Each structure stands twice: as structure tokens, then as C-alpha cells.
Amino acid sequence: MNLLEVNALGISFGGLKAVDNFHVSVKKNELYGLIGPNGAGKTTIFNLLTGVYKPNSGEILLNGKNLVGKSCIKINHEGVARTFQNIRLFNKLSVLDNVKAGYFESQKYSFLDGIFCLPNYFKKEKAMDELAIDLLSVFHLEDLANESAGNLPYGKQRKLEIARALSTNPSLLLLDEPAAGMNPSETEELMETIRLVRDRFDMTVLLIEHDMKLVSGICDRLTVLNFGQVLAEGETAEVLHDEKVIKAYLGE
Incomplete structure (x- = not known):
């Protein structure tokens, strides 16, 4: 069963076609890669998928529901979360608070509860603390819960960004050059x-990446983008040995 179906997707900026007739089908629980040279349109596709x-x-169909025209927030509520090439943490x-930010929608309390510290405020805050610590423990970050996010080493910041994305309870996780x-x-x-993440959360992951070791090591299938169009698609090993793909990367 395909969790994500994208058909004939296109966008132009000032008459220039940044993405032209893009299509992809991603199965539930699949690790899928979107690769291509710089400027191929990969991040533009992520911005289309997330409503930017x-x-x-x-x-753009997620579980059969068309996401086109929905706001970023509504698309997130439908089950799409993402990270960014340039880490965007608070x-x-x-x-802890970075991860809790993702739980506010599911554990929200009223303005008055927060202002007057009513019982519901403490109840919801306690629930978010517990959920956040449980999630951080998956990434071995629970001992750093009270550290400022900006003080974490780079690799741990990457993990924290993924954890924060997961706190919104997505069914599709988009990773932009993790x-x-x-x-x-x-x-x-x-x-x-x-x-x-894929196994523990039964997650479907679509990622953009230039590191071919990572791509070949974890992706089940790939789509290669070049000048906004699909150049090749299929099983990872097959695609990476495609002459057209090699030529696009080497510029021959």
C-alpha cells in the first residue's frame, strides 16, 4: 500500500519550471530517497509537499487525501513532518522544551489554565514532560533534557530535530539532507x-541526501531528479548504477 502518491506535480517561478511533471509513490514503512545534483529541485519538492x-x-495524496492547497499547519496535522538542511531548533x-513544542496540539490547555496555573495546566504539562522524556530516550538524549538545544554537539542537534518532528505524531517524515x-x-x-525511527515508530521516511554511502545503506528505493524532472527511479542499487544517473552527477 502506498502512503504517499504524487502525480504530475509542477511549479514555475517567473516562467522557469523548477519542478515539471514530478511523480513518486512511497509505500508505508519504506525508506525512500530523493537525490540529484544541486539545484535539481529536491528542496522545492519538499516545500510543495509541506505547503510552503x-x-x-x-x-499530492497522503493516505488517499489530497494535500494540495492546505496550509503548512494543516498538512502537519494530516501527518507530514520535516527537518531542514540547516537545523532549525529553538x-x-x-x-525538553524543543520536543514538548510538538505535543502542544495534542496536550493543549486553555489560556486561563496557563495564566492561573489551574489543575489542567499541571496535568497537561506533566503529560508532555513524560511524553518528551520517553521520546528523547529513544535517541539517548534524556540526560540532556535540561541543556539548551544550542549547546548540543552538531550530531545530537540533528537527532533532536528528528525527535521534535516525531513529537507531532506524523505518518510521513521528510528529512532534508540529514x-x-x-x-x-x-x-x-x-x-x-x-x-x-522507521522500525520503532512504523514510520515512512522520504529523504533528500547527497551522501551516497547513507543513501545506498538505508534507502529501499530512489528517485533521481535533474533539472526539475525525474531522471530515474527504482531499486537503490539499480538506480545508482544507471548510466544516466552517473552522468548527471559527474557532469559528463
Whole structure:
């Protein structure tokens, strides 16, 4: 069963087609990669999937429901969460509070509850604390719960961003170059983290990545994008040995 179906997706900026007739089908619980040279349109596609941009054409179906035209918040509520190439944490907030931010929708309390510290406020805060600590423990970050997010080492910040995305209870997790800026040992650890997320949370993951070791190591299938169009798609090993793909990356 396909969790995500994207058909004939397109968008233009000033007459330039940034994405043209893009399509992809991602199965439930699949680790799927979207790769391509710089400027191929990968992040633009993520922005289309999450409602940052509205496409000029095409449809985006999540569990059969069309997301086109919905706001970023509504798309998140439908079950899509993402991380960014440039980490976007609340650096001055604690690790715990970064994750709690994702739980406010499901554990929200009224304005008056918060102002007057009524019993429901303490009840909901306690519930969010427990949920956040449980989630942080999956990433071995529970001992750092009271640290400022901005003080964490780079690799742990990446983990925290993934944890915060998961706190919104998505069915589809979009990872935008999660290995960017990592050294080889951090990348190996990240690969294990992504596998754990998929298995532990029954998660479907669509990721953009330039690190071919990570891509070949964890992705079940790939789509290669070039100049906004699908260049190749299929099983990971097959796609990575496609002559068209090699030429696009090497510029031959």
C-alpha cells in the first residue's frame, strides 16, 4: 500500500519550471530517497509537499487525501513532518522544551489554565514532560533534557530535530539532507537512528541526501531528479548504477 502518491506535480517561478511533471509513490514503512545534483529541485519538492509552495499542477495524496492547497499547519496535522538542511531548533530553549513544542496540539490547555496555573495546566504539562522524556530516550538524549538545544554537539542537534518532528505524531517524515555537515562516524550513527525511527515508530521516511554511502545503506528505493524532472527511479542499487544517473552527477 502506498502512503504517499504524487502525480504530475509542477511549479514555475517567473516562467522557469523548477519542478515539471514530478511523480513518486512511497509505500508505508519504506525508506525512500530523493537525490540529484544541486539545484535539481529536491528542496522545492519538499516545500510543495509541506505547503510552503502551492503547485501550479498535480496532486499530492497522503493516505488517499489530497494535500494540495492546505496550509503548512494543516498538512502537519494530516501527518507530514520535516527537518531542514540547516537545523532549525529553538536554540535558547531546553532540549525538553524543543520536543514538548510538538505535543502542544495534542496536550493543549486553555489560556486561563496557563495564566492561573489551574489543575489542567499541571496535568497537561506533566503529560508532555513524560511524553518528551520517553521520546528523547529513544535517541539517548534524556540526560540532556535540561541543556539548551544550542549547546548540543552538531550530531545530537540533528537527532533532536528528528525527535521534535516525531513529537507531532506524523505518518510521513521528510528529512532534508540529514547527514549534511556530519563526519563519517556521525553519519554511521545517523543511519542507525533513521532505521530505528522507521522500525520503532512504523514510520515512512522520504529523504533528500547527497551522501551516497547513507543513501545506498538505508534507502529501499530512489528517485533521481535533474533539472526539475525525474531522471530515474527504482531499486537503490539499480538506480545508482544507471548510466544516466552517473552522468548527471559527474557532469559528463
